[in-house]
Amino acid sequence: MTAATAMIVEDEPLMRERLRDKLAELWPSCTIVAEAADGDEALALFDIHAPQVAFLDVRMPGRSGLDVAASIGADCHVVFITAYDQYAISAFAAAPSTTC
Amino acid sequence: MSAAPQKSRYDAFAERLLASLTELERRDVRSFDRWFFSEGWRWLAGLVAVTTVFAWLGAQLPWNMTFGEASVLFNVVVLLLVWSGVSAWFGFRRLKGRIFRRVVVDPVVFLVVGTLAGALVAGLIHGESPLYFLQDYTRLRHGFTAGLVFSFLYALLVALISQLRNREYAALTARLEAEAHQSDLSRQLAESRLKLLQSQIEPHFLFNTLGSAQQLAEKGAPQAARLIADLIRFLRAATPALRNDTNTLGQDAVLAEAYLSIMRMRLSRRLDYAIDIPPALADVALPPGMLITLVENAIKHGIEPAAAGGRIDISARHEGASLVVRVADTGAGLGGSAAQPGQGIGLANIRERLHLLYGGTASLELGENAPRGFVARIVLPRADAQRPVSARNTSEGIVR
Numbered sequence: 001m002t003a004a005t006a007m008i009v010e011d012e013p014l015m016r017e018r019l020r021d022k023l024a025e026l027w028p029s030c031t032i033v034a035e036a037a038d039g040d041e042a043l044a045l046f047d048i049h050a051p052q053v054a055f056l057d058v059r060m061p062g063r064s065g066l067d068v069a070a071s072i073g074a075d076c077h078v079v080f081i082t083a084y085d086q087y088a089i090s091a092f093a094a095a096p097s098t099t100c
Numbered sequence: 101m102s103a104a105p106q107k108s109r110y111d112a113f114a115e116r117l118l119a120s121l122t123e124l125e126r127r128d129v130r131s132f133d134r135w136f137f138s139e140g141w142r143w144l145a146g147l148v149a150v151t152t153v154f155a156w157l158g159a160q161l162p163w164n165m166t167f168g169e170a171s172v173l174f175n176v177v178v179l180l181l182v183w184s185g186v187s188a189w190f191g192f193r194r195l196k197g198r199i200f201r202r203v204v205v206d207p208v209v210f211l212v213v214g215t216l217a218g219a220l221v222a223g224l225i226h227g228e229s230p231l232y233f234l235q236d237y238t239r240l241r242h243g244f245t246a247g248l249v250f251s252f253l254y255a256l257l258v259a260l261i262s263q264l265r266n267r268e269y270a271a272l273t274a275r276l277e278a279e280a281h282q283s284d285l286s287r288q289l290a291e292s293r294l295k296l297l298q299s300q301i302e303p304h305f306l307f308n309t310l311g312s313a314q315q316l317a318e319k320g321a322p323q324a325a326r327l328i329a330d331l332i333r334f335l336r337a338a339t340p341a342l343r344n345d346t347n348t349l350g351q352d353a354v355l356a357e358a359y360l361s362i363m364r365m366r367l368s369r370r371l372d373y374a375i376d377i378p379p380a381l382a383d384v385a386l387p388p389g390m391l392i393t394l395v396e397n398a399i400k401h402g403i404e405p406a407a408a409g410g411r412i413d414i415s416a417r418h419e420g421a422s423l424v425v426r427v428a429d430t431g432a433g434l435g436g437s438a439a440q441p442g443q444g445i446g447l448a449n450i451r452e453r454l455h456l457l458y459g460g461t462a463s464l465e466l467g468e469n470a471p472r473g474f475v476a477r478i479v480l481p482r483a484d485a486q487r488p489v490s491a492r493n494t495s496e497g498i499v500r
Contacts, residue, residue: 011404012366014312021315038407061407061432082304 007034007051009042009068010081011060019055019081039063046072058082122193124272129190144182151178181254188258192265207251214251215243289456292449301338312366327365334358338392349416349425350382352391356414359392363399370409371399377416384416384423384483387453393446394427394476402431402474410473423480430473450478 006023010016020032033049036042038061046054046068054076056065069078118126132140155171165173309331316324337355353375360373391414398412410430417424447464454462458481465477 012308012312013368014315014366015308017319018311018315021318040407059404061405 004030004053005033005049005051006030006053006055007036007042007046007049008032008055009036009039009060009065010055010057011037012057013037015057023055037061039065039068042068043071046076051076053077053079055079055081124269124276125190125193132190147178147182148175151175177250181257184254184258185261188261189265192262192269204255207248207255210251211244211247214247215240218243285456289453292453292456301335308366309362323365327362330358330361330365334362347386347388348382349377349384349386349391352386352388353377353382353414355392356395359395360399360412363403367403367409370406371403371412372410373412373414375414377414381416381418381423386425386478386480387457390450390453390478391425391427393450394425394478397446397476398427398429398431398474402429402433405432418482421482423482425478425480426475427477428469428473428475430469430471433468433472433474447476454478454480 004027008016008019008023010019016035016037020035023030023032030053033051034045036045040062042054042056043063054068054072056068056078058065058080059082065080065082069080072078118129121129151174152171155174156167158174159165159167159170309327313324313327313331316327334355337351337358357375360371360375364371364373395412395414403410403412410432413426413428415426417426447466451464454464462478462480465479467475467477469475
């Protein structure tokens, strides 16, 4: 298994930190190449680092996780992180190869 | 033969008649029916007896009438009056608004027609021309005067009864309508409270708060205990606040403070807040859930969508005859919240409940904050002047 690269996008610092720790624990071969706190920052960092997987929070300042997925969904795998049921459907509509 | 009881012709007739009445009229007719068949007929018999006694007295006067003629005449007149009275009593709706016709036109018409008919009959009996009677000026005058007085009194009685009954009917109808409206209000209020309860504590809020607390705890950070303490404070304040009949501004301030403290830890530098509620206003009654709804909205639609975050200010003041509770944020404002789901439900719920509780005397005012953000103001009548529309009948008491 080749090392995967991932990006974490989450606006709450503690939740971002938690995601980073969990990922390191469950998927040690994955390298986190970028972390963003909102959608605009995520798009900028995506262009620089081109990660294979993006973990996206749905509710974020500025561009939402759904907007980000619509821009980058073709170039990488998107995993949505949300407790909002109502977003799940629009998430699949925005980027079919997603996981919630 | 069918075993079912055959409906008599009278029953069928009465049923049709009752069906054409309003509920109130039916109630009246039924109670009169019961009264008449239990004791009313005795009154009627008594009336006939008394009238007959008067007829006997009348027969003693030099009126040229026998006792038999007098009792028939007296009883017919009295029973006709009673019959008219009862008819007017129950048929008042049909007599409504035609007082002039009843009291002035009808008696004159009846009088003229009656005099002519009487003259005709008298003429036939005595074998004279009806016109002869009309030529007898004295008799005509006496007959006319007596007829006029009688028909006027009769018309006045009918008009008076129908007027009184119509007024009574209108008052009763208005009272029943008011009662129905009142129970409708309580039902709407209960529904609106239920909606509030259902939407109150979001799973998303609990997941993220507990996730953050777990993260802090795993790192051994001292803030973990504080975050959990805040969450406990929030839950403790939220649960009874939604169940209690009375809810104060002070209780709501505790809830809002616990919530903001949690959110500040979760959003770190993006949130700042201040709560300015004078101690004198801590005991002022406030419908439950309204302040926290505004604060949650400020976070969800103001601070969270703004990358730079912002500040939330909560304040309460007496302004003239009003109590004003204000929640202002310097977040994204109206533009930033357009796409957020669930927006407007909380505000609509507040509006609905204010309307149900205070009628037109309370309001929710929304506006832009300067230089950016959003301001929401709940304006209530001052506690010492508060007269909630429906506190009497609902569980959501306002008067403490």
